[in-house]
Amino acid sequence: MIMLALTLLAPLLAGLAIFALRRAAEALALFGAALGLLGAVGQMFAVVDGATPAVVVPFLPEMPLRLTASPLTAVLSLVVATVAIFVLTYAVGYMRHDPQKVRFFGTMLLFVTAMQGLVLSGDWITLLAAWEMIGFASYLLIGFWHDRPGVASSATRAFLYTRSADLGLYIGAFLLIGVAGTSEIAASLATTGTPALIAGLLLLVAAMGKSAQVPMQDWLQRAMAGPTPVSALLHSATLVAAGAILLIRAAPMLPTGALLVIGIVGGVTAVITGLIALAEKDLKRLLAASTSSQYGLMLVAVGAGAPVAALLHLIAHAAIKSSLFLGAGVFQHDRNGTDMKSLAGAGRARPGIFAGFAISALALAGIPPLAGFFSKDAVIAAALAAPGAVWLAPLALAGTVLTGAYMGRALRVLGTGDPGDLAIPVPFMAAGLGVLVALAAVLGLGFGPLERLLDAQMAEAGLLAPVLGLGAALSGLALGSLVAPARLLGPLSGLAQNGFTIFGGMDALVLRPALAIAAACERLERWLYAAVLRIGRINLSLGWIVRRADNEGIDGTIFGLVRQTIQTGTRARKLQSGFIHRELALTVIGMAVIVVVLLAAPLYS
Amino acid sequence: MTGSVWELFFLVFFGLAAIWFGIVVFRTHSMVRSALALLFSQTAIGAMFMVMQAEFLGVLQIMMMATEMSVMALFMVMFMMDPGGMGAMEMSHQKRLSLRAGGVGLLAALAVSWLADWGPAAASIPDASRQVELLGIELLGRSMFIFESAGLTILTSMIAATMVAIAPRKPGGGT
Amino acid sequence: MIVELSVTLSIGAGLFAVGLYGALSQTNLVMILMGVELILAAALVNLVAFWRYLHPDAMSGQMFVLIVMTVMAVEMAVGFGIAIARFRSRGSVEMEEARELKG
Numbered sequence: 003m004i005m006l007a008l009t010l011l012a013p014l015l016a017g018l019a020i021f022a023l024r025r026a027a028e029a030l031a032l033f034g035a036a037l038g039l040l041g042a043v044g045q046m047f048a049v050v051d052g053a054t055p056a057v058v059v060p061f062l063p064e065m066p067l068r069l070t071a072s073p074l075t076a077v078l079s080l081v082v083a084t085v086a087i088f089v090l091t092y093a094v095g096y097m098r099h100d101p102q103k104v105r106f107f108g109t110m111l112l113f114v115t116a117m118q119g120l121v122l123s124g125d126w127i128t129l130l131a132a133w134e135m136i137g138f139a140s141y142l143l144i145g146f147w148h149d150r151p152g153v154a155s156s157a158t159r160a161f162l163y164t165r166s167a168d169l170g171l172y173i174g175a176f177l178l179i180g181v182a183g184t185s186e187i188a189a190s191l192a193t194t195g196t197p198a199l200i201a202g203l204l205l206l207v208a209a210m211g212k213s214a215q216v217p218m219q220d221w222l223q224r225a226m227a228g229p230t231p232v233s234a235l236l237h238s239a240t241l242v243a244a245g246a247i248l249l250i251r252a253a254p255m256l257p258t259g260a261l262l263v264i265g266i267v268g269g270v271t272a273v274i275t276g277l278i279a280l281a282e283k284d285l286k287r288l289l290a291a292s293t294s295s296q297y298g299l300m301l302v303a304v305g306a307g308a309p310v311a312a313l314l315h316l317i318a319h320a321a322i323k324s325s326l327f328l329g330a331g332v333f334q335h336d337r338n339g340t341d342m343k344s345l346a347g348a349g350r351a352r353p354g355i356f357a358g359f360a361i362s363a364l365a366l367a368g369i370p371p372l373a374g375f376f377s378k379d380a381v382i383a384a385a386l387a388a389p390g391a392v393w394l395a396p397l398a399l400a401g402t403v404l405t406g407a408y409m410g411r412a413l414r415v416l417g418t419g420d421p422g423d424l425a426i427p428v429p430f431m432a433a434g435l436g437v438l439v440a441l442a443a444v445l446g447l448g449f450g451p452l453e454r455l456l457d458a459q460m461a462e463a464g465l466l467a468p469v470l471g472l473g474a475a476l477s478g479l480a481l482g483s484l485v486a487p488a489r490l491l492g493p494l495s496g497l498a499q500n501g502f503t504i505f506g507g508m509d510a511l512v513l514r515p516a517l518a519i520a521a522a523c524e525r526l527e528r529w530l531y532a533a534v535l536r537i538g539r540i541n542l543s544l545g546w547i548v549r550r551a552d553n554e555g556i557d558g559t560i561f562g563l564v565r566q567t568i569q570t571g572t573r574a575r576k577l578q579s580g581f582i583h584r585e586l587a588l589t590v591i592g593m594a595v596i597v598v599v600l601l602a603a604p605l606y607s
Numbered sequence: 608m609t610g611s612v613w614e615l616f617f618l619v620f621f622g623l624a625a626i627w628f629g630i631v632v633f634r635t636h637s638m639v640r641s642a643l644a645l646l647f648s649q650t651a652i653g654a655m656f657m658v659m660q661a662e663f664l665g666v667l668q669i670m671m672m673a674t675e676m677s678v679m680a681l682f683m684v685m686f687m688m689d690p691g692g693m694g695a696m697e698m699s700h701q702k703r704l705s706l707r708a709g710g711v712g713l714l715a716a717l718a719v720s721w722l723a724d725w726g727p728a729a730a731s732i733p734d735a736s737r738q739v740e741l742l743g744i745e746l747l748g749r750s751m752f753i754f755e756s757a758g759l760t761i762l763t764s765m766i767a768a769t770m771v772a773i774a775p776r777k778p779g780g781g782t
Numbered sequence: 783m784i785v786e787l788s789v790t791l792s793i794g795a796g797l798f799a800v801g802l803y804g805a806l807s808q809t810n811l812v813m814i815l816m817g818v819e820l821i822l823a824a825a826l827v828n829l830v831a832f833w834r835y836l837h838p839d840a841m842s843g844q845m846f847v848l849i850v851m852t853v854m855a856v857e858m859a860v861g862f863g864i865a866i867a868r869f870r871s872r873g874s875v876e877m878e879e880a881r882e883l884k885g
Contacts, residue, residue: 580884582814582877583701587806590708594715615786622793622827629800629820633808645816652797652823659790659834664847668826671851675858682812682862686875705806713799720791725836728784732838745841753845757852764856768863774870 005048006055006069008041009079010118013086017111024104028094031107035087038114042076042083049076050455056124065185068124072188073455074313078121078247081320085239085438086114092328092434093231096335100229106146110235113139117240121247125185126175129248133171133212136241137164143236144228156224159513163221166512167211171248174204191255202260205252206267213245213297214290215271219278222294226286226340230331233286238293238323246300246316253309262390265305269397271298276404277494280411280482285330286340288408292366293323295401302398303381306388310456311380314449318377321445322362325438329359332431333416347419355432356416358439363413365442367406368475373445375471378402380449383467399474406478414483617658625651638683646676662735663742790831797824811868811875815861822854 016034020027048055049071059067071079090110097103116139120132138161145157181197182190193201209215214222225237236242249256249264256264272295279291296319303312332355333348334340349356365372368379382402385394577588628648632641649672656665733741746754801820808814826847833843865875872879 578884580881582811582880583806583809586814587701587704587708590802590806594711611786615789618786618790618793622790622796625823625827626793626796626800629797629804632816632820633800633804633813638812641813641816645819648797648820649823652827655790655793655827656830659830661830661834661844661847664830664844667848667851671855675855678862679812679816679858682865686812686865686869687810702807705803708806709799709803712802713795716795716798717792720788720795725784725787728787728835729838732834738841738844741841742844745845750842750845753849757849761852761856764860768859771860771863772866 003055003057005041005044006057006071006122009038009045009083009122010041010069010115012037012041013111013118014115017108017115020104020108020111027104027107031090031111032087032094034111035083035090035114038118039083039087042080042118045071045076046080049073061127065125065127065179067128068186069119069122069128070124070188071122073457074251075122077313077317077452077456078243079118081317082114082117082121082240084441085235085320085324086110086117088434088437089231089235089324089328090434091437092234092331092431093229095428095430095432095434096229096231096331098430102146106143106229109139109142109146110231113143113236113241117244120244123187125187126179126190127185129187130171130175133168133208133244136236136244137161137168137212140164140225140236140241143232144225146228146232150227153227156227160221160225162513162516163218164211166516167208167218170204170207170211174201174208177201177204187251191252193255194257198255199257199260202252202256203263205248206260206264209245209249209264209301210267211245212248213242213301214275214294215245215267215298215301216274216294219271219275219291219294222290223278223287226284226290230286230327230334233290234324234327234331237290238327239320242293242297243316243320246297246304246312249301249304250309250312250316253304256304258389261305261307262393263305265302265385265388265390265394266397268298268301268303268305269394269401271295272302272401273298273397273404276401276408279408280404281494282408283343284341285333285345285412285415286327288412289323289326289330292405292408293319295405296323296366299378299381299398299401302394302401303384305390306381306384306394308380308384308387310453311377311384313456314380314452315377317452318365318373318442318445321438321441322366322374325358325362325435325442326366328431328435328438329355329362332428332435335428335431336422336425342415346415347417347421349413349416350419350421351423351425355435358435359416360413361439362442363409364479367409367479368402368471369479370472371446372443373449374442375468375475376446376449378471378475379468382471383464386467386470399470402471402474403478403481406475406480407482410479410482410484412482614658618655621651621655621658624648625655638687639680642676642680642683645679646672649676660732660735661738663739784835787831787835790835791828794824794828794831797821797827809876809878811861811865811877814877815858818857819854822850826850 013034016030016037019034020030023030045055055071057069061067090107093106093110097106100106113136116132116135120129120136123129123132141157141161144160145154148154148157177197178190178193178201179185181193181201184190211218222237222242226233275291275294275298279288279295282288282291296315300312300315300319303309303315330340332352333345336351337344337348339345349359361372365374368375370376382395382398385391385398388394625648628644628651631644632648635641635644650669653665653668653672656662656668797820801817801822801824804817804820805814806817808817829843829847829850833840833847837843868875868880
């Protein structure tokens with residue numbers, strides 16, 4: 003339990019401390035990440051011993067928040083912590099001259115906290131919350147250099163695309179909670195039948211968004227606008243892994259139909275994004291497309307019914323891709339850019355870094371005895387043994403070929419050309435990179451014990467899968483390094499360069515409608531505000547009218563009465579002339595009237 | 608009857624004299640003549656009383672009026688701007704209204720006197736001495752209260768008139 | 783129809799008219815009093831005529847005449863007292879100048 007708490011709280015408190023203190027950002031970041039790693043290792047030991055540490059926090063009635071460290075989640079947590087600390091080490095050197103270090107390290111640590119929360123979550127609500135948080139952290143980190151042109155819109159796009167796919171997760175999670183009656187993930191995975199199919203497909207939608215599968219792969223390309231450590235941590239090993247992690251955890255529940263769909267989606271993605279990677283002119287974007295492709299292969303494994311194979315590939319890919327990105331970052335620092343033309347020959351100026359890069363590249367392609375070979379082998383074996391093997395196997399193999407191809411191309415570009423000036427040593431960056439490369443190389447040895455820990459039933463280890471895999475990898479590498487991509491792709495080259503956009507792509511389908519709705523809501527709100535003001539003004543005028551009616555009407559009547567009385571009095575005054583003769587005349591007239599009245603009495607009495 | 612014809616004649620004669628003298632009162636410019644004209648008018652009225660066989664009243668009227676008019680003549684001379692009437696100033700106002708008022712009153716009274724039915728004439732009249740006797744009895748009998756109060760009223764008014772007429776002793780003078 | 787009565791009443795009417803004209807049209811207080819004298823005299827004439835031709839036995843007619851004469855005298859006295867007071871304060875008894883009670 004303490005290890006669980008440490009894993010989560012160490013990065014969180016370190017991040018908050020960085021924001022509060024605004025100094026010693028690197029030291030605090032590394033310290034927090036180190037403690038987090040310690041916690042993850044401790045968890046691993048506990049799980050290996052057979053325990054399942056868990057934390058339950060009361061929340062809604064009948065739906066408390068749970069964090070559990072089962073074998074699966076403990077492994078993932080360890081992966082996240084490891085990649086995090088080494089990428090942060092690298093980032094110390096990468097961000098050395100950046101004035102916004104505090105914001106960077108703080109946000110990175112908050113992301114690490116959220117990611118750990120995601121992988122360790124035991125109930126859907128925690129998972130949803132953590133899902134949202136990593137999306138938000140990604141938005142902040144992609145848009146880190148928001149002064150530069152195009153960066154803010156890339157961040158917005160990434161956020162909007164993944165957000166729209168998250169709807170699948172929400173609906174799916176609520177469906178499962180409703181059917182199972184509880185929010186605990188392990189319990190809700192017992193669902194069967196139609197709800198399981200629908201939930202599975204909805205979770206697939208969410209995974210497609212988060213893991214940049216076709217048709218939502220474009221956001222990952224754009225996410226490369228952020229700093230390279232961000233690309234290394236988020237967009238290779240952790241955030242995009244969330245989609246695959248979701249499917250791996252839900253795998254026990256998924257019915258055959260859903261599995262087939264998942265496998266086909268993954269396979270199609272592997273091929274298409276592989277083609278895009280081959281046609282890319284920017285190294286980081288190439289790596290991004292490669293990430294989509296690899297996750298496509300993981301989905302193929304899940305679809306083939308072997309989630310553990312997907313997990314193995316995920317772990318290997320985490321180490322490999324992050325080290326590839328870190329290497330690209332070093333070259334980016336050297337040449338002030340990542341497009342292929344400026345990077346030509348950059349590898350020759352830094353032999354050590356280039357060697358590490360090359361090892362990871364070969365690992366990705368699937369050359370033994372590097373980690374990638376074993377994981378690719380597992381995926382291809384699963385694809386071959388799957389019920390839908392006729393679909394999945396060719397796609398998986400095509401993906402492998404393309405992997406080799408684009409990696410070969412990258413190696414060739416970096417290795418041939420003008421080395422340029424003498425390279426400045428970069429200790430931190432080299433350290434971070436080096437450890438991850440080493441992990442990429444030796445992780446293959448740990449896969450056996452891992453399978454045993456997870457009680458996995460792996461496919462029969464025949465010879466077909468390794469042979470096919472190796473063959474595909476070698477042919478790919480050869481093609482990539484020797485033949486130019488334009489000739490290789492042929493007629494698909496133009497489409498590939500555009501990222502295979504159909505119907506205007508996600509821009510037209512998601513971004514523009516979303517922004518239009520937002521603008522319409524703004525207009526509605528302004529109209530309502532004006533309407534409320536108008537009502538207020540009408541009320542005010544009513545009040546004025548009433549007041550004026552009171553003033554002029556009532557007061558006017560009363561004062562008019564007063565005026566009339568005074569005027570009548572003034573007119574009556576004229577009778578009082580003071581003259582005796584007038585008075586006498588009036589007296590005589592009055593008496594005459596009285597006499598007439600009295601004498602006429604018989605007439606009216 | 609001869610008596611009534613003579614009575615009527617004298618009534619008309621003295622009556623017209625009274626009216627004519629009354630008009631003179633207001634038409635003449637001289638104040639003394641005005642007072643004297645009034646005196647003659649009242650005397651003619653007293654004569655009318657005697658014609659109507661109310662001798663006591665007639666004599667009383669003549670005596671009283673004679674005294675009164677003399678006093679009035681004195682007051683005229685005291686208070687008038689132009690006692691002799693030598694000036695030519697117009698001394699009247701709202702003439703039209705007054706003429707109209709007089710005219711209306713005359714017509715109304717004439718209409719009443721000629722158009723009303725006064726009933727039968729009286730049968731006989733007590734002679735003079737008998738009248739006085741009856742008057743005394745009336746005075747000390749039924750009308751005692753009237754005269755007593757009349758006496759008090761006269762006393763009061765005499766005192767009031769005297770007080771009004773006496774000049775105040777205060778140095779500032781007053782009304 | 784008693785002719786003498788009607789004739790006397792007509793005389794009384796004429797006296798009343800003249801007196802009324804005088805009372806309303808004169809500017810001097812004394813002249814106004816003279817007009818009032820004439821009015822009262824007309825009333826006396828009417829009274830005596832009614833006594834003589836309608837009720838000669840009832841002495842209350844003559845009584846009334848005595849009362850009226852008394853009233854005439856009293857009124858004269860008070861009127862002249864006021865005239866003296868007025869003359870003393872203003873120097874004249876012209877009613878045209880007596881505007882103090884103007885409202």
